[in-house]
Amino acid sequence: MMNPDVSQRMAQDMKPVLFQPKDLKTENNDVFYTVYRNLGAVPELARYDITVIPARKVGQEFSKTFGHYHRGPQSDLYEVLDGHAYFLTQRYENNPADIKEAYIIEAAAGEKAVTPPNFAHLAINIGDKDLVLANWVGFVEYDYETIKKYAGGCYYVLDGGNNIEFEKNPNYKSVPELKKLKQRDIPELGIKNGAEYPIWNLKTPPAGGPKKLDWLAHPEKYQELLTIKNLYEEI
Ligand SMILES: [Fe+2]
DSSP states (O other): OOOOEEEEEEGGGGGGGOSOGGGSOTTOOOEEEEEEEEEEEETTTEEEEEEEEOOOEETTEEOBOOOBEESSSOOEEEEEEESEEEEEEEEESSOTTBEEEEEEEEEETTOEEEEOTTOEEEEEEOSSSOEEEEEEEESOOEEOHHHHHTTSSSEEEEEOSSSEEEEEOTTSSBOOOOEEEEEOOBGGGTBOOSTTSOGGGGGSTTTOSHHHHHHHHOGGGGTTTSSHHHHEEEO
């Protein structure tokens, strides 16, 4: 059993991936978000983490996590415990500057979001209070460098006053139109929207256990199930 691990991402650490880094004053270096890793684990398959992203804005941009690709096909399953999230997720084929698919998965408290295999992802706090996320993730190595190289994900999510705006990141060579999605219930994987079905329950049978979490570590075995169309509905 691994020990829990707390890591804080400071505001200045976020500068390389912000829409307008100059809007973050140099003297401003408080905690941008905190990740509590390994709060639980199913050996060989997945671990359980919690992430807390306080509400804030840097200029017009909503607070967010740094974003990463996984160095492998392993997937994540998120749940919003409190607050309101947009998950930006994107995929390339050969060139990381040339994004082939990009989605926003919207989730309010109790709702789930799978980040699909081979997609980068980051979480955005579009609400006015802390965004608290739980996740199960297969044991992965993270690639933060690719996101850093292009100064963030392929869209920036901005507060436009009465609406939320999506600003294409000009550092990418090509960026597709963004589609908005919501997680479907996936009974085969024990995924069900609603706070009465917390993903923590996937740790042990009958709701969970190794069979229900195997797809996180071995998504290649579940390719037919893990398509965008099967996982989400467009909204
Ligand atoms: Fe991830």
